Amino acid sequence: MGWKSSLAIKFHLGFWFYLVGGGAVYYYIEDPLYHLPPQPKTMTINATFCQHLVNLVENYIRNIVNVPLEPNDSTVRKKVTRDSCNDLTNSGKSEENGNHDVAWEFSSALFLCMTILTTIGYGCFSPNSSWGKVFCIFYGLIGIPICGILLANTSDYFSNGFLRLYKQRQSKQQRDKWHGIFIAAIIFLLPGLVVFFFIPAATFTYLEDWSYLDATYFSFVTLTTIGFGDIIAAQETNYPQLWLYRIGWIVWVMLGIAYWVTIISFITKALRSKRLRERWEKTSHAISLQAKEMRRIVKQLSTNDLNGNFAFTALKSKIAFDFSSKLSTFIGSIRAERKRQPPPDE
Structure with a gap:
């Protein structure tokens, strides 16, 4: 391990x-x-709401029995008011806080x-x-x-x-x-x-x-x-x-x-592997082109050295030096990429 x-x-x-x-x-x-112990909640019943409820019940009873209720007959009204308000008030007493x-x-x-x-x-x-x-x-x-x-x-x-x-x-x-x-x-x-x-x-x-x-x-x-x-x-x-x-x-x-x-x-x-593969292929292609250019320069250098063209030799030596610097940069970037992630499999 x-x-x-x-x-x-x-x-x-x-x-x-x-x-x-x-x-x-x-x-x-x-x-x-x-x-x-749970803390009970109380519900406040509005008197207007209770009266409205009583009126609805009266209308419902009147429509069912088809008998008009006398104005002074308050028995039904009192009972409905008392029972309805008590039921609504008691329904809130059993509620508790959420965590309980x-x-x-x-x-x-x-x-x-x-x-x-x-x-x-x-x-x-x-x-x-x-x-x-x-x-x-x-x-x-x-x-x-x-x-x-x-x-x-x-x-x-x-x-x-x-x-x-x-x-x-x-x-x-x-x-x-x-x-x-x-x-x-x-x-x-x-x-x-x-x-x-x-x-x-x-x-x-x-x-x-x-x-x-x-x-x-x-x-x-x-x-x-x-x-x-x-x-x-x-x-x-x-x-x-x-x-x-x-x-x-x-x-x-x-x-x-x-x-x-x-x-x-x-x-x-x-997705990152795909992008890295594309960069790898582009870098490899660029190095291949630079290598071909290097071989061509070296071949020309050897030919001009034999002919005694020292100005041309100095110029191409500078080009070769610049290429070596670029090649070192390419190799350094490749090594850095390989440390971050291995080259993609073919």
């Missing part, structure tokens, strides 16, 4: 420790607030940290305490770049493998066509769509009782880090293994986002 592989493994382990550590901190900070609708446990804290690091930000869990909000700022400032580097390294590794496979399966003529790169990207993208979109969508349909369209929509919104938060998985508290469900969600998010970035990285590298 090379030092790069060892460093990558350590970096991955460090990220997961950072995630778990952040979850532990948030679980400790936010746990008391999530277990506070979901269970808070350690897996919830991990869920929160994952939405911070991946910038998905559903909004189902959020810091409520002052310390939690302060910690979110510093945790995100450090963790978001770490997550970005992790995803970049992972996608770079797999995209290089895709690029090698692409070069092996395509001829040089096919690789030089722009549309071939995008066709190959679509071919490599299809297995990922099945594994990270369609199969998880079927799983969410079963576990969350969603439609398949909603489940696919949720998968796309999550893995592209759009994160609207209109529908969210792993929030129901009646699952016997809710913590396992949330851990599976975290793993799915990391792998899915990494695969998505891998495809984008593959397209970028394939």
